Amino acid sequence: MARAAIPGGLSARRAWRPARLLERRVESASATTLVLDVTDWPGHLPGQHVDVRLTADDGYTATRSYSLAAPAEGDRVEVTVQRVPDGEVSPFLCDVFQVGDAVELRGPVGGWFVWRPDQPGPVLLVAGGSGVVPLMAMLRARPAVGPPFRLVYSARQPDDVIYREELAALAGTDGVDVRHVFTRRGAPVGADGADGADGADGAGHVRPPGRLRSADLEGAGWGPADAPTCYVCGPTGFVEAAATILASAGHDAARIRTERFGPTGS
């Protein structure tokens, strides 16, 4: 096979490893990044996820998947968890889990929803809510002289935007385009001048709040003829809508990769 192998032998990827919390970073009103120290981490590709297992003192366990948010640095791995109200695991990880405490983790998992730096062609990233996490790992892995990347990131309102400052900085980088879509409430005009971070496009037009639509995914250099690989991630309903828009615009289904995080409201 011509493809680069997925890091880590099979038995290594299946093993549960203790992962100790080194650091936590609040990213938005509802999301927190956890920096974990995982013994002998085999490395991973952007887009892959891990399984996280929590064990209570009577042996009861709960397991959930979380995307890797950044390229690995040795044994340091990062995940970003969005609190789901009434959830069993995400509120624990966001609010209770303390620096020095440990969970168990295995992975990396998933060989399809990945971006490989040797892969040709532009990359169109479409995120809904916490679906930005694996897409951020791809943006962070993009070399300074790399293919064009565009991130279209849908959030409910500006307060919910994860990685806000880093995205604003990336948006000013050559070859990277970041667009925000707000579904409920946008920022007041002029409230934040950072490139596009207020929902404005490059020309300073403010997009009115509303669900993702085809115009949000169009633009010179990003049509079907430009053959971008499209990575769509977020809640099920969002992924369905975005993948349908891309497919009806003429993007080849084989180039639309999707990852669904959770149930829809419908």
Place this chain on the structure above:
Amino acid sequence: MSFVTRGFHGRRRDDDGRLPPGQHLTGDFPVLSAGPTPRIPLDEWELWVATEDGTRHTWSWTELMALAADEPTVDIHCVTSWSKLDTTWRGVSLDTILADVETAADYALVHSYGGYTTNLPLEDLLDGKAWVAYEFEGDDLHPEHGRPARLLVPHLYFWKSAKWVRGIELMLEDSPGFWEQLGYHDYGDPWREQRYQGD
């Protein structure tokens, strides 16, 4: 159990032992797919079964509807760790579909509209264990859950229950499908936690 996450108590739910290890209950119906949802007009839809000697059997939508249907109530288990109990379906048993098919195959590779494939032993499709399902909880399947028809093999992890099913290739030897080539288990028994190759 030596490993404990300090401060984690979790939420135990009474599932009468119906939840396989590592699974949790969900009231919703999450979706796991690798790409966009295919849309197939019913008048173009067709189900085929191909045997190891190349013989093909096909059913149009009308022909499928004319076959005797079952209404199984089953528990389903997704590899991403959610389970859903007592789901109700309507569909045609694979025993009915394969009744007149002559084959010595031991394995099946299931093909979907959109290009997805998944492999499983043929015996797991037989003896009332698998259906081509077209209704969920009394309604037509939602497009993202496989409209118009999907495989339903509830005793294996749910990625084996191929959505948008279009054909079943019967084979003498096992051949990995889409997720299986990417490291997921060839069999996928939730009670033995066969999530990934080697589990």
